[in-house]
Amino acid sequence: MAEIIVAERAGACYGVGRALNLTLEQADKAAGPVHTLGPLIHNPLVVEDLDARGVRVADCPADAGDGLLIIRAHGTTPEVIADAEARGLTVLDATCPYVKKVHVAAKKLVDAGYDVLVVGEAGHPEVEGILGHAGCARVVGSVADVRALISAGALGKKVGVVVQTTQTLALLQGVVDELLAAAQEVRVVNTICAATQERQQAAAELAAQVDAMVVIGGKNSGNTRRLFEICSEHCGRTHHIESADELDAAWFAGTGKIGITAGASTPQAHIDAVVKRLHALA
Ligand code: SF4
Incomplete structure (x- = not known):
């Protein structure tokens, strides 16, 4: 059985995790419509899951109609917030601190x-x-x-x-x-956030030590694709998946160690599901 190692700092950064938690809370308790201003994160599975819980995506305040409008971790302009409030929307600002x-x-x-x-x-x-x-x-x-x-x-x-x-x-x-x-x-004023660099460094270090590497995250997520490139430079058997269902036992034939990392928009539950399935496959 192969050893499975999850990279340090894999998955959602503080700001994205916080915005997701705030949105899930509202999905459970809000009485009226709930919209996010643009997709909350670059992960189609998460956006689909939110949609199933009644959280829709609005491209602008006018699209939301009424109810609650959630500002994602990227933030937005004061004009957009003023526009939303002028339309009677309640704004929940989940901009990363x-x-x-x-x-x-x-x-x-x-x-x-x-x-x-x-x-x-x-x-x-x-x-x-x-x-x-x-x-x-x-x-x-x-x-x-x-x-x-x-x-x-x-x-x-x-x-x-x-x-x-x-x-x-x-x-x-x-x-x-x-x-x-x-x-x-x-x-x-150096306002660079360390989260991205730390995740990339940890992924590179792990990819250099393992026989196969799995990178989890949306195919439309720029930071996940960058992780895939970095891991591929260090490990020829690197695979980019969005969900555990995509794992193929043939990828891991003869491996002793398998590494896992995940993009900033990948919730912990997706990482846990991949670890569980890998234990069954490899
Ligand atoms: S600044 Fe961006 S990368 Fe850093 S924690 Fe906030 S959302 Fe994540």
Whole structure:
């Protein structure tokens, strides 16, 4: 029988787990309709499960109609919340507290007169929320973006920087290096969340020690696909699944050790189900 090892920090991060728990609580007790603003997490099985419990997805407050509207861990803009409230919806704000810290930091920098840059992915809901709370800020997704602003003379003497929580330290450092050469004052608030990096590191370490690796999470989840790539670099027998039903005994023939990790949008119950089925198969 193969040894089965679950990576440290596999599965839902604090912010996603918190938003999911708050939503499940409301699914059980709310009297009227319950909607999440956009899919709560990038995991079709979880979204289907929520739908079965009466929690629907609304693309905007107008889609929700009435009842309760839950803001997911990414957060949103103050305008969207005001729109929802003006429509008579009750808003439950499940924005991750670490994302809220970025909102506060960006607003403080704007109020203190800094020309604020958000290092992140333009159009991503978390970044849109940060821009909305800052009131006046710009997004840079690469060092080239900063160079373009500098060469266009579009930056003031005092530049403030915050970061989308899932960005890399390398990108932040690249952006700051460019700014230091151009601005008189650069104030950086490092708002990167450690959860993503820690999960990737633990997965890589485990993948290097096992004969086969299973990565659990939505096929539409960017952070799960990245985990699959990282594990594949260290273990040739790496498989990406959404649920325990997809496991195939042939994948594990002759293995002594099997590793498991899971993306940030994978609930603990899915990990437990995979462990249980693997014990039966391998
Ligand atoms: S990755 Fe970090 S900031 Fe993002 S939801 Fe999870 S805990 Fe919050």
